[in-house]
Structures are given as C-alpha cells and as structure tokens.
Amino acid sequence: MPQELNTKNIVYQKNTLCYEDYCLLRKSAGWSLFSREQTMMVLTRSICTVTASENGQAVGMGRLTGDGIYLMITDVVVSPAFQKKGIGSKIINMLIEHARKELPVSGKCCIQLISEKGKEPFYEKLGFETIPNDHCGSGMRMMVYVQ
Numbered sequence: 001m002p003q004e005l006n007t008k009n010i011v012y013q014k015n016t017l018c019y020e021d022y023c024l025l026r027k028s029a030g031w032s033l034f035s036r037e038q039t040m041m042v043l044t045r046s047i048c049t050v051t052a053s054e055n056g057q058a059v060g061m062g063r064l065t066g067d068g069i070y071l072m073i074t075d076v077v078v079s080p081a082f083q084k085k086g087i088g089s090k091i092i093n094m095l096i097e098h099a100r101k102e103l104p105v106s107g108k109c110c111i112q113l114i115s116e117k118g119k120e121p122f123y124e125k126l127g128f129e130t131i132p133n134d135h136c137g138s139g140m141r142m143m144v145y146v147q
Contacts, residue, residue, distance in 0.1 A: 010052050010059065010087060012094060017049035021058035025077040047071065048098040050091045052078070062091040064098060066109075071099050073113040092126050114139065 019040060023033055033039070043049065045065070052060035060078040064071055073095055078088045099109055115123050120130055131139045 009054050010082075010085075010090075011054070012090060013051050013053070014094065014098070015046075015049055017043060017046075017051045017058075017061055017063070019043065021051060021061065022075070025058055025061050025079065026075070028079045029077045031077070047102075048095060050094045052082075052087050052091060054082070060087045060091055062088075062095055064095045064111075068102065069109050071109055071111045073111060076113070088122065089126060092123075096126075112139075114141065 019036060022039060022043065026033055034042075042063075042065075046063045047066060048064040050060075050062050051058055058079075059082040062076040063074045065074055066072050073092065076088060076091060078085075078091075096111060099111055103109060111128075113123065113128065115128075124130065129136075131137070
C-alpha cells in the first residue's frame with residue numbers, strides 16, 4: 001500500500017528557486033534541460049518564482065514571466081510522488097496572487113500558459129480557458145535554436 005504523504009509539511013517560498021532545484025524538478029517531469037547560463041538568466045529575469053519543499057527538498061515549482069500586461073506561467077512541475085495533493089494548485093494560485101498584487105488600481109493583465117498535453121482540465125479548474133475560444137484563436141509557438 002502506498003505511503004500517504006502529509007502535505008502539511010510542505011513549505012512554499014517565493015523567489016528562492018535555484019538552478020539545482022530547477023533542474024531536479026524538470027528531470028522529474030521528463031523535460032529536457034537548458035544550459036546553466038541560460039537557466040540562470042531566466043531565473044533572475046522571472047517576475048516571481050514559487051518553490052514547494054518538504055524537509056528542505058524541492059518537490060514543486062512554478063515561474064511567472066512577462067511585462068506586467070501579458071504574463072506567462074511556466075515551468076510548473078510537481079514531483080510525481082507529490083502530485084494530486086494540491087501542491088500544483090497552490091503554486092499556480094500564489095503566482096496569480098502575485099500578479100494581482102502588482103496591478104495598479106483599475107489595472108488588468110492577461111495570464112497565459114501552455115499546458116502539457118492532457119493537463120488542460122487541471123488548469124481549467126483553476127480558471128484558465130482553453131484556446132481557441134470565442135475571444136482568441138489558437139495559441140502558437142516557435143522554437144529557436146542556435147547551433
């Protein structure tokens with residue numbers, strides 16, 4: 001029988017995401033890594049990062065990037081053993097709350113993300129809309145590589 005995880009021991013911290021934890025969590029999701037130089041650059045340029053830890057070990061992360069009007073939530077990862085415990089939802093909600101607090105009176109912003117295939121229902125439960133919809137066409141992307 002699997003051991004039940006106690007998520008009461010999870011500590012959430014803003015703007016403490018480090019290179020090692022970033023790489024560890026990306027690997028846990030089966031995602032590729034970027035160079036150390038590029039990773040350090042994006043970590044310092046993030047508007048906000050959230051790290052979830054248990055006993056000093058990172059078990060989840062997320063980043064908020066953008067220009068203040070158009071924001072993007074990226075790199076949302078929860079280690080497989082800690083999924084379905086509300087950790088990902090807490091990370092997303094902390095990033096959204098950070099964006100909300102940065103808005104001026106009468107301000108607004110558009111928070112976007114690209115869901116991993118099959119994870120759309122998770123984000124829909126948190127208030128995100130699938131694109132295309134009545135207001136937006138398909139999301140698009142382009143990967144750029146330097147040889």
